[in-house]
Amino acid sequence: MTRHLLDLMLVVLLLFAAWTTAAASIGAVVHPVYPPGISAADAKAIEPRLARYLAMSDAELRALVPKQTGLSYCGCPNCQGGTAENNMVWSPEDPDHVHCKSCGKVYPSPDYPMTHEIHVKSPSGEDHVYRYYEDAKGQQYFFEARIWYDRIHYYDEIALQLAKVYAATHDERYAQATAALVDQYARVVPGYVPSTSTPTSPSSSSAQT
Numbered sequence: 248m249t250r251h252l253l254d255l256m257l258v259v260l261l262l263f264a265a266w267t268t269a270a271a272s273i274g275a276v277v278h279p280v281y282p283p284g285i286s287a288a289d290a291k292a293i294e295p296r297l298a299r300y301l302a303m304s305d306a307e308l309r310a311l312v313p314k315q316t317g318l319s320y321c322g323c324p325n326c327q328g329g330t331a332e333n334n335m336v337w338s339p340e341d342p343d344h345v346h347c348k349s350c351g352k353v354y355p356s357p358d359y360p361m362t363h364e365i366h367v368k369s370p371s372g373e374d375h376v377y378r379y380y381e382d383a384k385g386q387q388y389f390f391e392a393r394i395w396y397d398r399i400h401y402y403d404e405i406a407l408q409l410a411k412v413y414a415a416t417h418d419e420r421y422a423q424a425t426a427a428l429v430d431q432y433a434r435v436v437p438g439y440v441p442s443t444s445t446p447t448s449p450s451s452s453s454a455q456t
């Protein structure tokens with residue numbers, strides 16, 4: 248047997264040994280691959296915050312996730328206060344509204360009707376409609392899209408918290424609620440229209456400088 252042949256056999260044996268070691272380690276993967284990162288005590292602490300989602304039906308959970316993408320900036324036509332159209336506050340306690348943290352006005356409001364609308368073709372080919380109020384100066388106020396923005400970012404965090412509690416407790420109610428939210432996000436996000444996050448008017452502070 249030549250020296251070259253012996254070297255070749257040694258290389259093949261080493262490769263085989265490496266492959267079997269790798270295969271054995273793959274078989275030994277411990278699930279969950281990505282640990283939830285919370286203890287049973289942590290899960291217990293956040294369960295009260297999640298209780299309302301366990302009480303919802305599959306359809307109610309899915310309805311929390313907006314079907315259109317949101318806009319992060321929206322001014323307040325009632326006071327023109329604050330900075331850079333960044334004064335609207337949303338809360339899961341009142342998920343269909345926002346209010347201005349300067350004057351407290353709640354939107355949408357019949358005082359500022361969203362009688363205008365923009366139609367945008369979504370990446371999935373659907374007609375997405377963005378309704379807005381327009382004041383005498385032509386300033387546009389997308390109250391609905393502002394609400395959607397916070398809802399999109401809030402309920403994806405809720406889905407993560409539900410999943411973590413399931414991983415810590417193995418309570419299937421959390422898995423079912425997680426599945427409803429995650430599946431709904433998977434259905435609608437591909438259709439979200441790309442948008443920018445830029446205020447349309449300067450902040451009151453920058454306007455003075």
Ligand SMILES: [Zn+2]
Pocket residue numbers: 323324325326327328347348349350351352
């Ligand atoms: Zn205001």
